[in-house]
Each structure stands twice: as structure tokens, then as C-alpha cells.
Amino acid sequence: MARRLSILKQLIFSTVNNYLIDYLISSNLSYWWGFGLLAAIRLVIQIITGVSSAMYYTLHVDLAFLSVEHIMRDVKGGWLLCYMYANGVSMFLIMVYLYIFCGLYYGSYASPRELVWCLGVVILLSMIITAFIGYVPSRGQMSSWGATVITSLASAISVVGDTIVTWLWGGFSVDNATLNCFFSLHYLLPFIIAGVSILYLAASYQYGSNNLLGINSSVDKIALYPYFYVKDLVGRVAFAIFFSIFVFYAPNVLGHPDNYIPANPMSTLAHIVPEWYFLPVYAILRSIPNKLGGVAAIGPVSVSLFAPLFINTSYVCSSSFRPIHQKMFWLLLADCLLLGWIGCQPVEAPYVTIGQIASVGSFLYFVITPILGKLEDRLINTSSGEGKLPCFFVTTSIMR
Structure with missing residues (x-):
């Protein structure tokens, strides 16, 4: 038994050493390459805050909005959970958008990194879907009407359009069945994104990272630690400050004012904005x-x-x-x-x-x-x- 534990410990330490310390990486990477790690950190924070908030959330159309207010006002530290989760979605997508545009500028999609690029796009599209269906359970006026408008777009498809809309709603309007369906998917998808992210990391290690010059950098590589660890640490600190400003000083600036009104299907908004x-x-x-x-x-x-x-x-x-x-x-x-x-x-x-x-x-x-x-x-x-x-x-x- 002691021998097996020793072998397991050796395997863990060698894996950490090979992929987090002595892993060789191109020497001319800039701070733009740090957005991938920041996005991974954001994903972990989103899962933790999301699961924690779900413990106090009430999954019912008549109580969903009130339960969010209950978390904000009555649960100890609940306001921090809600603000970190709500603003974290925006921070997460900012990181991924910047990472995608950076890859587009430096040609990170070129051979042999096609698989890495495809997995990154899959993560982005999955995040957008997750963000949309996660917007609905808050049951604010804007999120309710936004879900109604976006899902009803499927009715434009001839023959099967109305059937698809009814299936998405689980009935004939955005109601309790819709809320249950969207909440379940929103709870599941982040773990799927985490799984795809692991595949993305594996592909990145397999095919290597791109660099500023877009050239084969196998002749000039340095260890990940300590140079890039410290370099990424600067980015993480800067991001933490940026994120904290939104959470503590401007938590509602990225949201729409109408979404802080309880959903009312009898009152149509003049201007519906996602x-x-x-x-x-x-x-x-x-x-x-x-x-x-x-x-x-x-x-x-x-x-x-x-x-x-x-x-x-x-x-x-x-x-x-x-x-x-x-x-x-x-x-x-x-x-x-x-x-x-x-x-x-x-x-x-x-x-x-x-x-x-x-x-x-x-x-x-x-x-x-x-x-x-x-x-x-x-x-x-x-x-x-x-x-x-x-x-x-x-x-x-x-x-x-």
C-alpha cells in the first residue's frame, strides 16, 4: 500500500513538474497569451459561485425573482456571490473574445494548431449558449422578454417552426417548464465546457503555442516557471483589480435596468435589448x-x-x-x-x-x-x- 501511494505521489509530482514548471514554451510570448489562463480561472470561479448561488435559488416562475433578492439581501455574503457570478459572465466572455481576436491576428489557426482553434471556437459558442439560458432564470423583465423574443425566432422556420418553439418553451409561453429546462441546461453546460477546456489544454500541449512572429519556435524555448509564471501573475493581478472594480463599485453597470423589475408577461417592453x-x-x-x-x-x-x-x-x-x-x-x-x-x-x-x-x-x-x-x-x-x-x-x- 505504501509503495502504491509512493508511485501515485511520484506520478502527480512528475505531471505537475512536466506541465506546470519545466514545460518548454516559446520565449517571445506577450501578455496577450495570458487571456487563456485568465479565462480558465474565470470558469472555475463561475462554477463555484454558480453552484453556491443555486443552493439558495428557488426554481419557480413566481418565486425565482424573489429568491434572487433573498440571496442578495438575507444570505450572508450572498450579494458578493451574485455580483461575482453576474459580472463574471461578462469578464469570462471578455477574456475569450480577446483571446479569439488575438489568435486571429497572430494566425493561431494555422497548421498544426487547427484542432486547438476548433476547440476554442466550440468553447466560445458553448459559453454564449450557456450565458443566454442562464439569463432566463433570474426572471427579470428584460430576461423574460428576451427569452420570449429569441426563442420565438424559430417560428420563422416553415412547417416545424411552431413545433420547435413549443418544444423550447415546454408549453405555449415562457413559463415554469421553460424555467426548469433552461436552469437544468445552464447547470450542466459549464461542466461540459470544463471538459472541452481540458481537451483544449491537451491539444495546446500537443501542438504547442503560437507566438508573436508566427514562426516555428522550437529552437528558442524556455521553461514555463518562473518567467511566464511571474509574467502571467502580472496579468492576473491586473485582471483581479479590473474585476473588483465592477464587483464592488459598479456591479450593475453591465446589466439592463429593466431586468431589476420582476417579469410581467402582460407588460411588453418598448425596446428589448440582450x-x-x-x-x-x-x-x-x-x-x-x-x-x-x-x-x-x-x-x-x-x-x-x-x-x-x-x-x-x-x-x-x-x-x-x-x-x-x-x-x-x-x-x-x-x-x-x-x-x-x-x-x-x-x-x-x-x-x-x-x-x-x-x-x-x-x-x-x-x-x-x-x-x-x-x-x-x-x-x-x-x-x-x-x-x-x-x-x-x-x-x-x-x-x-
Whole structure:
């Protein structure tokens, strides 16, 4: 027995040493690579605060809103749980959005990291679904009507649309059956996300991390500890300060005021707005006058996250050495921010027109990128006087 415990202890310590201390990683990683770890920390905090809050939550349409108020006012430390959980969703998605855009800029989707990118996109889409269905159990006025509007979009599908809506609601309106269904899924999905995150980490260790230059960095690696441990610690402290400001000084700034009113199905809101992290997609959805067309537009938005795997035609991975693509990237980022602003505006002129132009612009990036890749490669090969070279050699020639 003592021998087995000794072997188990040795296995644990060797695993920790190989993957958390002596693990070799590219020497030129910046603070942008710390968002992945911050997102993992946020996931753990969300699970802990979510499970703790669920212990006092009452799963009934007539009592759900009151139970949340009970947690806030009567449970010792309940206000901290609720504020950490509510603001943690936004912090989690901020980390993942920044991580995705960072990967898009530095070409983290390029071979051999295709699986890593796909798993990251799956985590993001799962988080968005989890955030939406977790918005409903609070039973605020905005969350109730938001769930009604979003789920009823399925009615635009011919023949089976109404059946799908009835199935999602568990009846003929957003009622107790809907609340039970959404709460159960919201409780389950974070653990599934945690499982996919483990696969993501395994794939990252298998295929290695990308780096600022987007080149093969196997010739210049250093141990994870202590250099990157201390470097990431700076990011974790900065994030803790940023998160604490929201939790302790501005806990409701990211929420909508109408969601602090108990849900009332007899009183329709004049302007229904989702949470901020849904606003770009919501702007695209409502920019199409046809209801079915708006629903159909959600599919391409999700698929476009996988598109870089198939539309990348450049031998240079990092946008740092692709000046034209770099400008296109910043235009895409600005376009997404514009869509987010449009999504919270009333459905009237000129916001509808601006939203339509911005929606087309967001998809144009994925149309123009393959052309840019070939054009930039031709310019690089011409300037370097060399043929088509792998990413490592092309980048090296640029640096010369």
C-alpha cells in the first residue's frame, strides 16, 4: 500500500513538474497569451459561485425573482456571490473574445494548431449558449422578454417552426417548464465546457503555442516557471483589480435596468435589448427585414469562426508582417464594435441602415482574406527574391 501511494505521489509530482514548471514554451510570448489562463480561472470561479448561488435559488416562475433578492439581501455574503457570478459572465466572455481576436491576428489557426482553434471556437459558442439560458432564470423583465423574443425566432422556420418553439418553451409561453429546462441546461453546460477546456489544454500541449512572429519556435524555448509564471501573475493581478472594480463599485453597470423589475408577461417592453455580448449578432439578425433571413444569418456568423482554417492562403502566419491584412483585421474589430453599438439602439433610421452596412462589412473580411493572402505572398516573394517558402523562412527573410 505504501509503495502504491509512493508511485501515485511520484506520478502527480512528475505531471505537475512536466506541465506546470519545466514545460518548454516559446520565449517571445506577450501578455496577450495570458487571456487563456485568465479565462480558465474565470470558469472555475463561475462554477463555484454558480453552484453556491443555486443552493439558495428557488426554481419557480413566481418565486425565482424573489429568491434572487433573498440571496442578495438575507444570505450572508450572498450579494458578493451574485455580483461575482453576474459580472463574471461578462469578464469570462471578455477574456475569450480577446483571446479569439488575438489568435486571429497572430494566425493561431494555422497548421498544426487547427484542432486547438476548433476547440476554442466550440468553447466560445458553448459559453454564449450557456450565458443566454442562464439569463432566463433570474426572471427579470428584460430576461423574460428576451427569452420570449429569441426563442420565438424559430417560428420563422416553415412547417416545424411552431413545433420547435413549443418544444423550447415546454408549453405555449415562457413559463415554469421553460424555467426548469433552461436552469437544468445552464447547470450542466459549464461542466461540459470544463471538459472541452481540458481537451483544449491537451491539444495546446500537443501542438504547442503560437507566438508573436508566427514562426516555428522550437529552437528558442524556455521553461514555463518562473518567467511566464511571474509574467502571467502580472496579468492576473491586473485582471483581479479590473474585476473588483465592477464587483464592488459598479456591479450593475453591465446589466439592463429593466431586468431589476420582476417579469410581467402582460407588460411588453418598448425596446428589448440582450446582454452586451450578444449585441453584434443581434444587430446582424435584425438588420435583415425578413424574419427567416435574420434567423438564417445566425448560421454564417457561427460558421465564420471556423472559416480562417479554410480561407488562409498566406505563408506568413502573423499579421505583424502582413500590413494589408493587419488593416483589414482592425477594420473587422471596429466593425464588430460598431455592430455592438447598433444592437443596443432602437430599430429605426439611421441605425437600421448602418447595421446593414456593418453586417455586410463583417462578412466581407472572410471574402477578401484569401485574396489578400495570395497578394501579400506574391509581394513578399518578389521583394525577397525567393520562391514560395514556409512561414518560418518567409518571416525570417522579412526580418532581414
